[in-house]
Amino acid sequence: MTWLSTSITGFGFVLLAHACYSAHEHSALHSTSTASLSSLTSHGPSVSAVAALPIDISIETIVAILTICLGLVLGTPELRPIQWRVWAGQIEREGEKGFMNGDGEVDKDYVGNPFKVLESRPGFVDIRKQRKEFAEWVREGGSVEG
Template identity: 25%
Template sequence: MALTSFVLYGIGVILLINSGYSSYEHRQLSKTLLHSRHFPLPLDVKMEAVVGCVLVLIGAIISIQPNQTHVVDVASGSVVEGYTEEALRPIDMGKATIRQEAMGTSDYAQIENRPGYIDIRARRKEYQEWLATEKK
């Protein structure tokens, strides 16, 4: 999905740049040759710009379509396959927490865990002690 939307963005932007240059040329020509008389833009330039916009819009909407993700189930340690993540997440607490349980993570994990506040020396000491007991 991401690749499709990027291709659409690319084509849309190229079309926009092309029509923009055509519009620039038209403006400059009408300035010099027609003595800045108002002269309407040709239809194909307009169509090109509009088609470029539509392609970018389609790409943007495709990029948030639901996609299948592989999620590790924390309880069993196995990979749960075919868990479809919805495009929009349910805001009801019950349904949201079901999703969190399936994912095994929380949106507030950064606040809850705080890896920056881990006492790393204590952890290393603990690990060394564990290694020593394992070697014996």
């Protein structure tokens, strides 16, 4: 993550923490005022225990969540191709430079050329050629030197 996305995400978390604290204080104040009001009017109609959350706390919560989402989206790395051949082609063309993150370090899942194993494996074994070489070796004497 870059410093900009980290700071935006941090600011969003501060807003969210403040909204949670405000909602908790509102519910605590409402419950104590409801309890004292119901003890005073024990004969009358009961007061509803559910109170709506003030609109400013709701708006602050929504803004905090959107700010956190914005910060996280800004900090995500560039998406990689889904198709293996496209991704492997990008690795062969760009090398490590194509897989640098925002801090200038190579991503941890960079493995180099994914086709290196296929390019370095031995070819098919030619049995007929080996049989001919073995027959010539036997004709020449076929001794094992040790």
